[in-house]
Amino acid sequence: MKILNLSIENVRGIREEIKLDPESENLVVFGPNGTGKSAVVDAIDFLFTGDISRLAGRGSRGMTLKDHGKHIDADISDATVKATIKLDGIDDPIPIERCMARPKDLIKPDGIDHAFEDALNIAKKGQHVLSRSEILKYIAAEAGKRSEEIQAILNLNKIEDIRKAFVTIHRQADGEFQTDLSNLERSKSSVNAVFGIVDFSEEEILKKVNECRATLKGVAVDSLEIEMLKTGISPITKDEKDRVNPDQLKNTLDAAKKLIAEKGVEAFKHENQLRVTFKKLKYDENLRRDLSNKRLLDIGISLIDESGTCPLCLTKWEPDKLEEFLKGRLATAQEATKIETKIRELSAAIDREATVLKEYIETLAESSKKLRLVEIEKDMADWANALTKWSEALRNASEDYPVEDAPDETKMFFAVPKWDDHLKKLTVTADGLAKSTPEQNAWDALTALEHLLKRYFEDKKKYNSSEDFSKVAKVLDDTYTGIKDLILQNLFKSVNDDFTDYYRYIHGTDEESFESELRPDGSKLDLTVDFYGRGKHHPRALHSEGHQDSMGLCLYLALNQKISEDKVKLVILDDVVMSIDAGHRRNVCKLLTHHFTDMQFFITTHNRTWARQLSTDGVVKRKNLIEFKGWNVDSGPKYLENPEVWDQIKKKVENNEISQAAHQLREHLEFFYEGICDSLIAPIGYRTDSRYGLGEFLNGSKGRYGSLLRKAKASANYWGNDQAMGKLMEIETQFKEDLKRTEIEQWIINELVHFNKLAESEKADFLPVVEAFQDFEGYFMCSLCGGKISVNLVERNETAVKCPCGKINWNLETKK
Amino acid sequence: MAEKSITEQVIDKFIGKITKQEILKEEKLFVLKAVLDSDKPKKADILKAIREEE
Numbered sequence: 001m002k003i004l005n006l007s008i009e010n011v012r013g014i015r016e017e018i019k020l021d022p023e024s025e026n027l028v029v030f031g032p033n034g035t036g037k038s039a040v041v042d043a044i045d046f047l048f049t050g051d052i053s054r055l056a057g058r059g060s061r062g063m064t065l066k067d068h069g070k071h072i073d074a075d076i077s078d079a080t081v082k083a084t085i086k087l088d089g090i091d092d093p094i095p096i097e098r099c100m101a102r103p104k105d106l107i108k109p110d111g112i113d114h115a116f117e118d119a120l121n122i123a124k125k126g127q128h129v130l131s132r133s134e135i136l137k138y139i140a141a142e143a144g145k146r147s148e149e150i151q152a153i154l155n156l157n158k159i160e161d162i163r164k165a166f167v168t169i170h171r172q173a174d175g176e177f178q179t180d181l182s183n184l185e186r187s188k189s190s191v192n193a194v195f196g197i198v199d200f201s202e203e204e205i206l207k208k209v210n211e212c213r214a215t216l217k218g219v220a221v222d223s224l225e226i227e228m229l230k231t232g233i234s235p236i237t238k239d240e241k242d243r244v245n246p247d248q249l250k251n252t253l254d255a256a257k258k259l260i261a262e263k264g265v266e267a268f269k270h271e272n273q274l275r276v277t278f279k280k281l282k283y284d285e286n287l288r289r290d291l292s293n294k295r296l297l298d299i300g301i302s303l304i305d306e307s308g309t310c311p312l313c314l315t316k317w318e319p320d321k322l323e324e325f326l327k328g329r330l331a332t333a334q335e336a337t338k339i340e341t342k343i344r345e346l347s348a349a350i351d352r353e354a355t356v357l358k359e360y361i362e363t364l365a366e367s368s369k370k371l372r373l374v375e376i377e378k379d380m381a382d383w384a385n386a387l388t389k390w391s392e393a394l395r396n397a398s399e400d401y402p403v404e405d406a407p408d409e410t411k412m413f414f415a416v417p418k419w420d421d422h423l424k425k426l427t428v429t430a431d432g433l434a435k436s437t438p439e440q441n442a443w444d445a446l447t448a449l450e451h452l453l454k455r456y457f458e459d460k461k462k463y464n465s466s467e468d469f470s471k472v473a474k475v476l477d478d479t480y481t482g483i484k485d486l487i488l489q490n491l492f493k494s495v496n497d498d499f500t501d502y503y504r505y506i507h508g509t510d511e512e513s514f515e516s517e518l519r520p521d522g523s524k525l526d527l528t529v530d531f532y533g534r535g536k537h538h539p540r541a542l543h544s545e546g547h548q549d550s551m552g553l554c555l556y557l558a559l560n561q562k563i564s565e566d567k568v569k570l571v572i573l574d575d576v577v578m579s580i581d582a583g584h585r586r587n588v589c590k591l592l593t594h595h596f597t598d599m600q601f602f603i604t605t606h607n608r609t610w611a612r613q614l615s616t617d618g619v620v621k622r623k624n625l626i627e628f629k630g631w632n633v634d635s636g637p638k639y640l641e642n643p644e645v646w647d648q649i650k651k652k653v654e655n656n657e658i659s660q661a662a663h664q665l666r667e668h669l670e671f672f673y674e675g676i677c678d679s680l681i682a683p684i685g686y687r688t689d690s691r692y693g694l695g696e697f698l699n700g701s702k703g704r705y706g707s708l709l710r711k712a713k714a715s716a717n718y719w720g721n722d723q724a725m726g727k728l729m730e731i732e733t734q735f736k737e738d739l740k741r742t743e744i745e746q747w748i749i750n751e752l753v754h755f756n757k758l759a760e761s762e763k764a765d766f767l768p769v770v771e772a773f774q775d776f777e778g779y780f781m782c783s784l785c786g787g788k789i790s791v792n793l794v795e796r797n798e799t800a801v802k803c804p805c806g807k808i809n810w811n812l813e814t815k816k
Numbered sequence: 817m818a819e820k821s822i823t824e825q826v827i828d829k830f831i832g833k834i835t836k837q838e839i840l841k842e843e844k845l846f847v848l849k850a851v852l853d854s855d856k857p858k859k860a861d862i863l864k865a866i867r868e869e870e
Contacts, residue, residue, distance in 0.1 A: 158823050162852060165859035169866070299833075469867060475839050476866060483829045491822055565821055 001119040002600040010074035012039035015636035030611035031628030036637030037604040047081040048123040077101040119567040131574040135552025147525035173473035180463040182355035187456040189356040196251040212442035246433040256360040279403040290336035299482025347397035358387035498558035549579040589617035618787025618804025673697035679790035712810035741772040
């Protein structure tokens with residue numbers, strides 16, 4: 001998707017309608033600060049997104065689209081942006097429009113191809129604009145922040161949101177499973193306590209139930225069903241709400257005592273190990289990284305096919321070698337996995353014992369209440385609460401656990417301070433209670449079982465379900481995370497490769513061995529860059545501001561290849577290369593023209609020289625060079641389309657402003673021929689002070705053009721290319737004539753060079769000079785693309801002289 | 817044919833892998849894919865899509 005034309009009215013600093021016609025080609029808007037250039041960027045932003053990003057985010061409090069998106073004096077319904085866009089595969093231009101009164105409504109024709117909607121959806125994210133402040137987000141940011149920004153620009157937030165959802169679901173499923181397991185153990189222990197047995201089995205409980213039923217003259221049942229417990233048995237006594245069965249009380253006391261005696265020391269030891277283990281994982285970054293890599297390696301191994309090709313970078317491996325290599329790396333992650341497993345096992349084991357103990361303590365608290373033993377009841381209730389809190393901490397131990405000191409609750413595992421006294425008192429109380437008959441005991445046991453078995457079956461069902469679900473959740477989490485990591489690593493590798501290529505291109509031989517590494521690390525994204533072979537460092541650590549700016553631009557351009565999905569071919573560079581010096585900016589031009597031939601760039605700059613460089617280096621045609629010359633609040637920017645320098649100079653001559661015209665001519669010629677000396681690799685006399693001027697640049701360009709013309713003729717002669725030879729001779733003849741014209745006016749040039757006053761010159765004297773130089777400039781420019789000619793080098797051999805579009809193409813080679 | 821977005825690539829590969837692993841029934845897979853393809857998949861919807869009804 002590219003912009004054919006654009007109309008902006010009453011948006012930000014723009015009041016009267018501005019019409020721009022880039023016709024799907026690059027456009028440059030330049031002019032001093034405060035002339036409304038950024039309003040053009042804001043208008044395009046608004047057209048595609050329905051918002052203006054400059055009015056959102058940090059530092060924008062109090063700014064709204066409604067109040068500050070429109071021109072300050074305009075009615076919101078008059079603030080509109082219209083464009084006609086061109087989409088690959090669709091012949092007709094598509095008109096679109098958005099008004100600030102209804103910012104959410106993009107007015108567009110119905111029934112256009114779905115590719116149009118796809119492109120609009122991508123453009124809607126507004127990621128095609130790069131400003132100076134955004135460069136810093138990618139380069140200067142910390143790894144975590146960079147990751148967020150790059151994820152946002154690549155629209156990876158959804159991928160990350162889904163990952164978080166799967167991780168959370170997995171953790172919750174694990175937590176539920178652990179809770180259900182503990183609850184099931186608790187239910188089993190409660191059932192055990194009724195009969196004073198140690199090892200739970202449904203067969204054993206059924207046997208005990210039938211013993212009770214036999215005591216109560218009931219027939220045996222063949223399955224453990226709650227409804228069948230008392231079937232066919234007549235109640236021998238009424239159930240008394242506050243009655244405590246002494247045998248069951250003693251069974252519970254014995255079970256609690258036994259659990260504390262047998263498991264207490266072990267649980268304390270496990271808890272200590274848990275803290276030490278968790279501490280190891282918490283403070284060891286490498287272990288945590290290994291843990292996340294493990295998932296990736298697991299999935300990578302599972303994706304290797306018979307060809308042995310790496311699923312990440314598509315490198316060919318010998319059969320089985322890649323799998324062997326990855327398994328080797330997997331082994332190094334085993335340590336981290338072992339630690340994670342150990343944390344889960346230890347916390348689950350302690351939690352099971354704590355939950356069972358809590359159940360006993362709650363039963364004892366209830367019995368104490370019935371027996372009106374107030375102090376014991378309170379201590380038991382506090383103890384049960386402490387165990388509940390500890391269980392919660394244990395169930396979250398994979399994420400966090402106190403590493404320095406044991407939680408207060410753990411001290412309670414060994415019982416409250418007066419446990420021995422309470423134990424004695426409860427035992428004495430149980431002994432003092434009236435002995436129940438065997439029938440009463442049997443009846444009480446079946447009554448207790450009615451409630452406990454119901455809970456046991458519910459817990460068993462929940463346990464089975466949560467066990468199955470936790471397995472599913474684990475597979476989904478591991479698989480998704482593995483695939484996400486694999487694809488993103490591939491993506492970041494590709495972005496990194498492009499970034500490195502672009503950066504090397506801009507910095508040429510100075511950084512020809514430049515390397516970089518863009519590496520995801522959990523939720524972070526590390527970027528390290530080579531510093532002249534002295535190792536990789538943070539991009540801000542050693543590189544200059546200009547280098548950082550070019551890194552930001554290169555990284556954005558590399559990322560943009562992924563953002564646009566080949567659908568949005570528009571990139572807006574809002575004043576982004578100002579810290580980059582003129583020499584490197586020339587390479588930026590080459591990068592844009594050579595690597596991004598199918599993109600449309602909108603470039604704003606306050607730097608006139610850079611704007612002209614963009615024109616002479618073929619990035620933008622002269623017709624798309626728009627100069628914003630001034631601004632006032634009532635009418636908005638004053639702009640000049642196609643600000644042809646020769647027209648401006650001639651206009652000054654017409655107005656008899658000879659001195660101003662001469663100054664502009666000199667400034668232009670110096671700028672232009674410096675660029676020509678660079679593009680034609682023209683030799684100029686060395687100066688220690690490097691203060692080269694028009695004399696050096698002009699003579700260097702003339703001489704070099706003549707020598708290249710001779711070289712091209714020699715090549716045409718060598719290859720017997722008569723057509724090329726004829727054309728070159730024609731150029732040479734004309735060149736010599738026009739050269740004479742400029743030399744005739746040499747005295748004025750000398751005046752220009754030496755800054756002597758030209759006030760005495762008349763219009764008639766100066767106009768031929770201007771025309772002679774305007775004509776002469778044509779030798780170095782393409783009449784079709786407006787770009788300047790340059791020497792093509794292949795391995796330091798001059799192979800051709802070309803313009804950006806290729807219309808001018810002199811072969812310089814004479815042999816292969 | 818336009819290139820798939822990164823998000824689409826991740827979701828498609830994930831669904832493909834899960835299908836092979838046969839850990840979810842076909843109708844659940846279909847619902848899960850629809851949830852993941854939506855603009856803003858919510859955790860609650862993903863959970864609903866993958867959890868067996870009680």
